[in-house]
Amino acid sequence: MAYRLALAALLLIVLAGCEREDRRFRPSPSAANILNSVQVSGLHPGGGPLQGGPALPGYYEESAYAVNEGKRLFNQYNCSGCHANGGGGIGPPLMDPAWIYGGEPGNIFATIMQGRPNGMPSFRNRIPEYQAWEIVAYVRSLSGQLPSDVAPARGDDAYFKPAEQAMPKQTPTGITGVPEKKK
Amino acid sequence: MRLARQVGSGLVWICGSAILSDAQGSILRPAGAQAGNVEWLYWTIFWIAFVVYVLVVLAFTRAATRNRVRDKEPVPVLQNPPGERGALIAVHSALAITVITLFVVLGMSVVTGKKVEGLTSKNPITIQVTGHQWWWEVTYPNSQADQTVTTANEIHVPVGKPVVILTSSADVIHSFWPPNIRGKRDLLPGYQNAFWMQVDEPGIFRGQCAEFCGYQHAHMGFAIVAESVDDFSKWLEKQRKPAELPTDEEIGRGQQVFLSHACVMCHTIRGTGAASRMGPDLTHLAGRHMIAAETLPNTRGALAGWIVDPQSTKPGSQMAPNPMSSDDLNALLAFLQSLQ
Numbered sequence: 008m009a010y011r012l013a014l015a016a017l018l019l020i021v022l023a024g025c026e027r028e029d030r031r032f033r034p035s036p037s038a039a040n041i042l043n044s045v046q047v048s049g050l051h052p053g054g055g056p057l058q059g060g061p062a063l064p065g066y067y068e069e070s071a072y073a074v075n076e077g078k079r080l081f082n083q084y085n086c087s088g089c090h091a092n093g094g095g096g097i098g099p100p101l102m103d104p105a106w107i108y109g110g111e112p113g114n115i116f117a118t119i120m121q122g123r124p125n126g127m128p129s130f131r132n133r134i135p136e137y138q139a140w141e142i143v144a145y146v147r148s149l150s151g152q153l154p155s156d157v158a159p160a161r162g163d164d165a166y167f168k169p170a171e172q173a174m175p176k177q178t179p180t181g182i183t184g185v186p187e188k189k190k
Numbered sequence: 191m192r193l194a195r196q197v198g199s200g201l202v203w204i205c206g207s208a209i210l211s212d213a214q215g216s217i218l219r220p221a222g223a224q225a226g227n228v229e230w231l232y233w234t235i236f237w238i239a240f241v242v243y244v245l246v247v248l249a250f251t252r253a254a255t256r257n258r259v260r261d262k263e264p265v266p267v268l269q270n271p272p273g274e275r276g277a278l279i280a281v282h283s284a285l286a287i288t289v290i291t292l293f294v295v296l297g298m299s300v301v302t303g304k305k306v307e308g309l310t311s312k313n314p315i316t317i318q319v320t321g322h323q324w325w326w327e328v329t330y331p332n333s334q335a336d337q338t339v340t341t342a343n344e345i346h347v348p349v350g351k352p353v354v355i356l357t358s359s360a361d362v363i364h365s366f367w368p369p370n371i372r373g374k375r376d377l378l379p380g381y382q383n384a385f386w387m388q389v390d391e392p393g394i395f396r397g398q399c400a401e402f403c404g405y406q407h408a409h410m411g412f413a414i415v416a417e418s419v420d421d422f423s424k425w426l427e428k429q430r431k432p433a434e435l436p437t438d439e440e441i442g443r444g445q446q447v448f449l450s451h452a453c454v455m456c457h458t459i460r461g462t463g464a465a466s467r468m469g470p471d472l473t474h475l476a477g478r479h480m481i482a483a484e485t486l487p488n489t490r491g492a493l494a495g496w497i498v499d500p501q502s503t504k505p506g507s508q509m510a511p512n513p514m515s516s517d518d519l520n521a522l523l524a525f526l527q528s529l530q
Contacts, residue, residue, distance in 0.1 A: 033501045033505075034511075083456075132450060133454065134455065135452050138510060
């Protein structure tokens with residue numbers, strides 16, 4: 008009896024491994040106009056709490072394939088040229104809690120598409136929208152914002168930092184996160 | 191008798207289809223001495239195996255039909271039955287013939303291998319082939335950097351001249367296999383392989399990736415274009431030049447479309463601002479006969495379909511879908527087709 012139970016459990020485990028997730032190769036264009044609803048400044052008339060972030064396509068942060076594509080594109084489109092592998096250099100680091108223009112997915116998307124002062128280029132029309140979302144998901148994995156079964160577990164090259172999966176989770180500060188403490 | 195006729199016609203059909211099979215991508219249609227040696231070895235071993243097969247079948251038939259005991263009495267075991275000595279000699283000689291035949295076949299394999307890899311030449315043309323998921327980058331290096339030619343999926347070689355192929359891979363293991371010309375060689379990331387190749391017949395020969403490399407492995411083909419030494423030099427000279435500046439308004443607009451869309455993020459067109467190395471070099475795209483790694487003909491329609499929705503032809507390919515207005519697409523196609 009115990010043997011049969013063990014066999015049944017094993018079969019169930021094997022079955023669970025059959026389909027991990029869907030890979031989407033032909034993404035439909037995102038309907039929501041993210042760019043208009045993203046707030047990139049903490050200053051606004053009347054004060055009060057910040058408005059919530061815009062609605063986001065959930066798929067990208069739940070798909071290991073999409074995040075890994077983001078990782079490939081992060082290097083391919085030379086994001087790493089300024090941001091290195093998340094540690095920063097010419098551009099700000101991406102694995103720390105500080106976000107100048109917001110660390111919510113919609114904010115990062117807007118930053119990629121619109122560009123930002125002091126060197127961040129605008130990639131509008133250059134990077135297809137779905138690829139920008141993949142890059143957003145990967146960028147968020149750099150500060151431990153994604154579940155560890157989605158974030159990349161290893162890279163093809165030797166890195167001097169832990170894999171994205173093992174990155175310590177940061178609590179984002181800045182305009183859409185926790186306000187920075189005054190010193 | 192009917193059975194024999196069926197077996198015979200079956201054999202003829204198998205051999206016939208092997209001989210008459212499509213010249214594209216068949217080891218039985220050699221276009222060079224290397225594949226010729228392999229073909230010779232193939233047929234020699236085939237006929238040896240054929241004779242052995244017939245002899246074995248005959249021996250089995252004889253053993254199965256001779257001295258059949260029809261009643262249920264057990265056959266007595268004799269100590270020294272008559273004919274034992276003769277049978278012993280027959281078995282031993284059969285064993286000896288088998289071993290000798292296998293050694294002969296081994297020897298022929300070694301000699302063929304030596305012949306295939308034994309090409310040599312002074313100052314040969316060197317071609318660097320790099321495998322990508324799922325296309326082939328082809329480079330003709332030159333000590334002057336601006337004379338280096340980069341193209342994709344089409345390897346032009348002069349007829350009758352040995353060339354050196356250097357192979358490597360940008361991502362996973364691929365394998366370079368032009369069946370009409372020579373055997374397979376793996377492309378390994380981080381490691382360079384070098385081998386000789388010679389084509390003796392002018393023509394276009396299809397090659398294929400022969401190591402499973404992901405979703406579109408089956409659509410990772412290439413072409414070897416063998417042409418006379420003169421034609422080859424002319425081709426190489428033309429490839430060295432950057433793309434010509436657009437003369438036509440429509441083509442000029444197409445170039446602007448190329449430079450202001452996602453195309454510019456992955457492709458190079460020498461002579462314009464597009465210089466990314468992630469996708470195939472498109473400087474002389476219109477001169478190629480196929481696109482998408484030997485998957486689609488290089489026609490206006492196929493090119494349009496490939497640009498707008500590559501994922502329907504090659505799902506998982508790294509080429510992104512590019513929805514755009516028909517005006518933009520027409521201009522872009524005019525520009526791409528002007529890249530002779």
